[in-house]
Amino acid sequence: MKVTLRVWRQKDSQSAGQFEEYDADGLNPNMSFLEMLDVVNETLTEKGDEPIAFAHDCREGICGTCSCMIDGKPHGPESGVTTCQTYMRSFKDGDVITVEPFRGSAFPVQRDLITDRDAFEKIMQAGGFITARAGSCQDANALPIAKDVADLAMDAASCVGCGACVAACKNSSAMLFVSAKAGQLNLLPQGQPEKDSRVLNMVAAMDEAGFGNCTNQYECSAACPKLISEEFISKLNRDYLVASVKGLFESKAL
Amino acid sequence: MILDSKIPSGPLEKKWDKHIMDGKLVNPANKRKYEVIVVGTGLAGASAASSLAELGYTVKAFTFHDSPRRAHSISAQGGINASKNYQNDGDSVYRLFYDTVKGGDFRSREANVYRLAQVSSNIIDQCTALGVPFAREYGGLLANRSFGGAQVSRTFYARGQTGQQLLLGAYSGLSRQIGLGNVQSFPNNEMLELVVIDGHARGIITRNVITGAIERHSAHSVVLATGGYGNVFYLSTNALNCNVTAAWRAHRKGAVFANPCYTQIHPTCIPVSGDYQSKLTLMSESLRNDGRIWAPLKQGDKRPPNQIPEDERDYYLERKYPSFGNLAPRDISSRAAKEACDDGRGVGETGLGVYLDFKDAIARLGEDTIRERYGNLFDIYHEITGESAYQQPMRIYPAVHYTMGGLWVDYNLMSSIPGCFVLGEANYSDHGANRLGASALMQGLADGYFVLPYTLPHYLADVPRDPAPPTDHLEFVKAEEDVVERTNKLLDNNGKQTVKSFHKRLGKIMWDKCGMARNKAGLEEAIKQIPELREEFHADVRVPGTVKDLNQSLEIAGRVADFFELGELMCRDALAREESCGGHFREEYQSEEGEATRNDAEYAHVSAWEWKGKDQPPEHHKEPLEYESVKLATRSYK
Ligand SMILES: Cc1cc2nc3c(=O)[nH]c(=O)nc-3n(C[C@H](O)[C@H](O)[C@H](O)COP(=O)(O)OP(=O)(O)OC[C@H]3O[C@@H](n4cnc5c(N)ncnc54)[C@H](O)[C@@H]3O)c2cc1C
Ligand code: FES
Numbered sequence: 001m002k003v004t005l006r007v008w009r010q011k012d013s014q015s016a017g018q019f020e021e022y023d024a025d026g027l028n029p030n031m032s033f034l035e036m037l038d039v040v041n042e043t044l045t046e047k048g049d050e051p052i053a054f055a056h057d058c059r060e061g062i063c064g065t066c067s068c069m070i071d072g073k074p075h076g077p078e079s080g081v082t083t084c085q086t087y088m089r090s091f092k093d094g095d096v097i098t099v100e101p102f103r104g105s106a107f108p109v110q111r112d113l114i115t116d117r118d119a120f121e122k123i124m125q126a127g128g129f130i131t132a133r134a135g136s137c138q139d140a141n142a143l144p145i146a147k148d149v150a151d152l153a154m155d156a157a158s159c160v161g162c163g164a165c166v167a168a169c170k171n172s173s174a175m176l177f178v179s180a181k182a183g184q185l186n187l188l189p190q191g192q193p194e195k196d197s198r199v200l201n202m203v204a205a206m207d208e209a210g211f212g213n214c215t216n217q218y219e220c221s222a223a224c225p226k227l228i229s230e231e232f233i234s235k236l237n238r239d240y241l242v243a244s245v246k247g248l249f250e251s252k253a254l
Numbered sequence: 255m256i257l258d259s260k261i262p263s264g265p266l267e268k269k270w271d272k273h274i275m276d277g278k279l280v281n282p283a284n285k286r287k288y289e290v291i292v293v294g295t296g297l298a299g300a301s302a303a304s305s306l307a308e309l310g311y312t313v314k315a316f317t318f319h320d321s322p323r324r325a326h327s328i329s330a331q332g333g334i335n336a337s338k339n340y341q342n343d344g345d346s347v348y349r350l351f352y353d354t355v356k357g358g359d360f361r362s363r364e365a366n367v368y369r370l371a372q373v374s375s376n377i378i379d380q381c382t383a384l385g386v387p388f389a390r391e392y393g394g395l396l397a398n399r400s401f402g403g404a405q406v407s408r409t410f411y412a413r414g415q416t417g418q419q420l421l422l423g424a425y426s427g428l429s430r431q432i433g434l435g436n437v438q439s440f441p442n443n444e445m446l447e448l449v450v451i452d453g454h455a456r457g458i459i460t461r462n463v464i465t466g467a468i469e470r471h472s473a474h475s476v477v478l479a480t481g482g483y484g485n486v487f488y489l490s491t492n493a494l495n496c497n498v499t500a501a502w503r504a505h506r507k508g509a510v511f512a513n514p515c516y517t518q519i520h521p522t523c524i525p526v527s528g529d530y531q532s533k534l535t536l537m538s539e540s541l542r543n544d545g546r547i548w549a550p551l552k553q554g555d556k557r558p559p560n561q562i563p564e565d566e567r568d569y570y571l572e573r574k575y576p577s578f579g580n581l582a583p584r585d586i587s588s589r590a591a592k593e594a595c596d597d598g599r600g601v602g603e604t605g606l607g608v609y610l611d612f613k614d615a616i617a618r619l620g621e622d623t624i625r626e627r628y629g630n631l632f633d634i635y636h637e638i639t640g641e642s643a644y645q646q647p648m649r650i651y652p653a654v655h656y657t658m659g660g661l662w663v664d665y666n667l668m669s670s671i672p673g674c675f676v677l678g679e680a681n682y683s684d685h686g687a688n689r690l691g692a693s694a695l696m697q698g699l700a701d702g703y704f705v706l707p708y709t710l711p712h713y714l715a716d717v718p719r720d721p722a723p724p725t726d727h728l729e730f731v732k733a734e735e736d737v738v739e740r741t742n743k744l745l746d747n748n749g750k751q752t753v754k755s756f757h758k759r760l761g762k763i764m765w766d767k768c769g770m771a772r773n774k775a776g777l778e779e780a781i782k783q784i785p786e787l788r789e790e791f792h793a794d795v796r797v798p799g800t801v802k803d804l805n806q807s808l809e810i811a812g813r814v815a816d817f818f819e820l821g822e823l824m825c826r827d828a829l830a831r832e833e834s835c836g837g838h839f840r841e842e843y844q845s846e847e848g849e850a851t852r853n854d855a856e857y858a859h860v861s862a863w864e865w866k867g868k869d870q871p872p873e874h875h876k877e878p879l880e881y882e883s884v885k886l887a888t889r890s891y892k
Contacts, residue, residue, distance in 0.1 A: 011803065012803060012804070028528055028530060030527055030528065030639075030640070031528070031530050032532070034532065035530045035531070035532050036530075038530070038532055038754070039530060042752055042754060042755075045752045045796060045798055045807065046750075046752060046796075048796075048798065049798070050798050050799050051798065051806070051807060053804055053806055055320070056494060057319070057324060057326070057493040057494055057495050058326070058328065058329045058493040058494075059493070059494060059532060059533045059535075060329060060533075060535050060634060061634070061637075062328055062329050062415065062417075062418055063324045063326075063328045063329065063493060064323070064324065064328075065319070065320070065324050081637060085634075085637050087637065087638075089640065110464055110804060111464075111803065111804040114804065116320075116464075117320060117321070118320070118321075118441070120321070121321055121429070121432075121439075121441070124425075124426065124429040125429045125430070125432050125433030126433060128426055128429055129384070129385075129426035129427060129429055129430040130383065130384055130385045130426070131430065132380065132383035132384050132427070133308050134301070134304075134305045134308065134380055134427075134703040134704070134707065135376070135380075135703075135704075136383075137376075137379040137380050137382070137383035138379065138383070139379055140338075140378045140379045140381075140382040140383075140388075140396055141338075141340060141395050141396055143382075144390075144393060144394025144395055145390055145394050146390075146394050147390045147391065147392050147394065150387050150388070150389070150390040150394075151387075151390075153385075153387040154387040154389075154412060154413060154419075157387050157412075157419055157422065158413075158415060158418075160418075161321065161323060184385065184387065185385045188385050188387070190382070190383055190384075190385050191385055
């Protein structure tokens, strides 16, 4: 099979970028989208051109590194998969495929299809944790957790941190990411002591990093390779409200 | 060079406690004066960096990934072992220890493995406290599953994403320390050289993969937690960017490399489908809890699996190893699959595959239960092959998965370069000649949370509390010059062939000659071919782009250059070990039934290789393995 690629090429974050066209021929429908890019890159290298830079690592949908906007959709046409789990059988012979990096106000492009997602780190550092010093913990079974609660926390925890939610949102909001991260920990009993400070700090860090506001369109959930539910956003909003109100009435424990 | 393992004296059960008591401490007020570089933020690195920061040391954490959370540990699927005995099925520290030593075919250090089993329980407590959503039973308690090489159920898991959840837990702790300013984080920075001053590891040279900037970083100690080197084979289950460079650079600076030939070939991976293939995908061992492995009895049987009647199927693991059956250890299961395929009974287009069948389990438990246990693995299988494992058996074939070998370390996890510690898959310490499933995650976290925080102070206590060496020290200057020269040479080479084409060729030599089965003639040939290919690489490789930009070709070229040297060493090691043990199967040394035949009289040792310069053969050292508690026995899973 054969396709034509329109690929975003940009030297670095300072330079302007533009689309370039490449033909990719002799493809096998069982190739992954990234294996198709590998083939294109081998040809470019052999010709003495610079290969297309794209982010990838595990190639099995778990590390969250790969991040291509394919025909305007984060991670391409199929639902519930990452770019590396997108296969050429999802395209037709002769297709023209547009490939861009994930973009967003807090996501500068570093080169070609690679985006800087460091803003996510800042959010995690602000509150995406439970404080538990090594060596200080009780027996794991001392705190039973109902299976449905644990399962729901696991649903939130399956976020791979790829940023598709941000790329899909017209406002570049990171609410789905933050709500998944905070939601996992806020659901668990271990996460209760820091619940309020967690949401307040993570949301503050999110705003500071330059992400936009959520206007409840939920393009994020639809684009999420792990199909994380927008209900976590509602939960985050509730947790945030409670924490803010509590903050207003805060009095020192005597 | 004398390799002193520093194993404490006394009875096995008391060694670690005694060692802790005998170790020196660093006064709390002085800890922040010590700077520690941690390279790698996988399970081993992230747990080490956060724990050291909690203790008060000044920590700098490096990873070439754009975030610590992307380390390859994230891909681990199946689970993590611990001797909790929550199932009341007879587990204990001693049993986990024994299973691990036996699983490793009696080629690991007793004392290290015992310690690993001892701290395993704490790991589960720690991870649960951090919010890792382990699978639970309806009563709210933690669930377990079984893994190969054990007859108890001691594996904790989080759906099919255990590594992801454990890493996110360790990463959250690390993130907290970064936010507090106790750890300085250097994502996007690849270590390209170790700096050794007066015989001690005192710093690293890095390249920022985004800006191309080459930098010097100094410290009082350097911890390498940089993962395994399975990608020397080109195709493996490892993430594509896994590489040996950090460990190899330390090796060239004096860190001895131990047991490089011990490679784990995992029995259940999705078979290769074409030449374009960039990686192989693991189907977790946990599937063997419910899936049954078989090949057709008849050679060349091309019927679809569902049309092959029961009595024409060979459930070869159940037949050969009735007591462990489908849960036989990985090395044994992989070789059995190879045997069936070599015998002309392989399935799929290439004939390199066997079936992993869930028909009986679905009939017994229902599709919903199977979906709940393995749904995401079945989904991955479906995405890649377009086939549904609910309706027809999976096709699987062995693939390179894990490297038991690595930098030699003593009981303190210190390499043969004082001050350079090595954790996780990058060291060789606990798995002998074969790692049991669900033990790598355990080892990485044990090293980082519960071993290094006790052993590193013992070293630092004797290091003067002066600031870390200045980065204009001659050794830093020289190390940086080396990096720049190497890099420029690759870029200015102007050859014709791509890095990937060389990597593929190297991988093929390694797979054919140093893979699942090895023999003298093949290894000798590989030891000739690899240097020739390496010469060709340096003469004719083409690396486009410049050093100053984000340049993925350059990154890979540097790694492949190091893989060439490592590959040769692996073959030398495999040649020198004239026995079969665990993942190292020498065709000359097998029983009539085709089982690995160990030679304890001559080979009960760790092979440790010392770099002697570019055109010199490495020097071979041996650390004898002394078994005080376990009796060496022929491994039997029958
Ligand atoms: C598909 C798969 C499934 C697995 N499933 C299981 C399982 O179920 N149970 C189990 O116990 N084990 C499993 N394993 C094995 C286990 O995941 C690994 O052995 C383990 O996670 C390794 O952890 P680590 O911390 O040592 O290294 P890694 O997680 O590989 O981390 C290495 C780190 O070092 C960094 N790094 C490397 N080189 C450099 C450099 N030069 N400069 C800067 N940074 C560098 C990387 O960026 C990364 O942060 C699995 C492995 C694979 C491949
Ligand atoms: S490369 Fe890891 S998720 Fe795609």
